[in-house]
Amino acid sequence: MTEDQDTIPVPAPIADRGDGPVSREALYEMVWSEPMLKVAARFSVSSSYMARVCTLLNVPRPERGYWAKLAVGRAPKQPPLPEPRPGDPLEWTRDGTPPERARSLPMPPDRTSRRKRAARSPLPDRHPLVSGAKPLFEAGRLSWTGGYLKPVKRLLVDLAVTKTGLDKALAFANEFFLALEARDHRVVIAPNSEPFHRAEVDERENPAKGHHHNNLWSPIRCTVVYIGTVAIGLTIIEMSEETEVRYVNGEYIRLTEDAPKRRGRSAHNHGWTSTRDFPTGRLCLQVYSPYPRADWIQQWRETPARDLSARIPSIVRELEKATVEIARLVEEGQRQAELERQRWEAQREEWRREEEVRRAAKALKDSKEELLQIIEVWAAAKRLEEFFADAERRAQDLPSEQREGTTARLRRARGLIGSTDALERFDAWRAPEER
Incomplete structure (x- = not known):
């Protein structure tokens, strides 16, 4: 499996003009109702691109020449859409957004209905995840602790090994993965x-004890085995051990490998002795639950007296048994997540009610203050109106020349004060429910 093949962004049909999901069922109907070239044109992609999408979604498609045979009535029978395999995507979106169709809870396998290997195609000599992985690991860089490989590609089988331990790790991974596949357990990159x-x-x-910092390579996605529909993460690790070393000529050398000290006056040793972690060549298989809120992890470690490959049959049986516990942990985790979601929704509703009460109290307070202010302004306006009315009344008794000047000054004064109409100000007032 290559990185490009596993990350195809399927565009939405032209009819949708959006980024809606394309389901397996919808794609199956399309590719069996019209030629692939027309289907691809609806998505603005090539027919080979569309074929790769069908492969990724496990959707059967017509073979080359199918439509010509159909025109003369010699087309082979249309195969049914198979049930999705564990790990198969159920739909695809153009922008890579998470699928909307939620998967059901993982379930352990039903041993009574397990298919026999003899009824299926024979296993290959090399598992697809292992085939072609070696040059990609070797082409990368090395970590600054222990010289562990950091491959150039992050969508690879999950190995944490050195260059000297790579062949052994790949051989074990191949044997282990094929043993799982022989039991109908699919091993894929998640x-x-x-x-x-x-x-x-x-x-x-x-x-x-305590935190251990290393800069080992990590894949962008887990390597998992699906047992039933339960996914179990797989990591193969080359272990390291603490060893006494001496720093000589810019590098750390094991004391057992250090050259004998020279004798004489010119024999100066400018190094120093300390401890460092060195790879052992022995492997550790780490299996774990990749599901959130379902913590489960187990390891099988190789010893100088016991090779890890000899334990593969018992490891496979242990993993099959562990699916029951992992499925229980996933179900419990989802139950706890739902309870937390409900508590969060209840808290948000309580905050909303409290905010409504706070806003209502503030609206009542602001409305009352505004009304009191309007009344105060009205009282002041009433005094002003009485003042202007009295002044205008007295101005009528003045001589004509003086009356005209006084009346003009009163108009200017009224203009500076503005309206003294109480109803005009009251109309601008807002009641609490209007705020």
């Missing part, structure tokens, strides 16, 4: 639609 999380990796054979 689909982009799943919210999976990779467990932390500590490569030390004897981890000490």
Whole structure:
């Protein structure tokens, strides 16, 4: 599986003119109702691109020449849309948004209905996740602790190994994955639609307490095995051990590998002795629950006396048994998440009610203050009106020349004061429910 093949953004049909999801069922109906070229044109992509989308969604499509055979009545029978395999995406969107169709809770396999391997195609010699992985690991950089490989691509099988341990890790991964596939357990890189999380990796054979910082490579998506519909994360780690070393000529060398000290006056040793973690070549298989809120992890470690490959059959059986516990943890996690969601909604509703009460109290207070202010302004306006009325009345008794000047000054004064109409000011008042 390549990175490009696993991350195709399927555009929405031209008829939609949006980023809505395209379901497996809808795509199946399209590719069997018209030629692939026309289907691809609806999505503004090539027919080969559309074929890759069908492959990723596990949607069967007509073979080359199907429509010509159909025109003469010699077309083969249309195959049904198969049930989605564990890990198959159920729909696709143009912009890569998470799917809207929620998956059901993971379920352990039903042992009574497990298909026999003999009825299926034989297994390959190399598992698809292992095939072609070696050059991609070797082409990358090295970590600054222990010389662990950091491949150039992040969509690869989950290995944390050095260059000397790469072949052994790939051989074990191939044997282990094929053993799982032989039991009808699909081993894949987790689909982009799943919210999976990779467990932390500590490569030390004897981890000490406290946080351990390393800069090991980590894949962009987990490597998982689907047992039933339960996904279990898989990481293969080359362990390291703490060793006494000496710093010589710019590098750390194990004391057992340090060259014998030279004798004589010119034999100066400018290095110093300390401890460092060095890879051991021994492997550790770390399996874990990739589901949020479902913490579960287990390890199988290789020892100098016991090879990890010899334990593959028992490991597969243990994983099959563990699916019951993981499914229970996922169900419990979702139940807790739903309870937290309900508590959060209840808290938000309480905050909303409190905010409504606060706003109502503030509206009542503001409305009352505004009304009192209008009354105060009215009282002042009434005094002003009485003043102007008395002044105008007295002005009528003045001589004509003096009366005209006084009347003009009163008009200017009224203009400066503005309206003294109480109803005009009251109409601008807002009641509490209007705020």
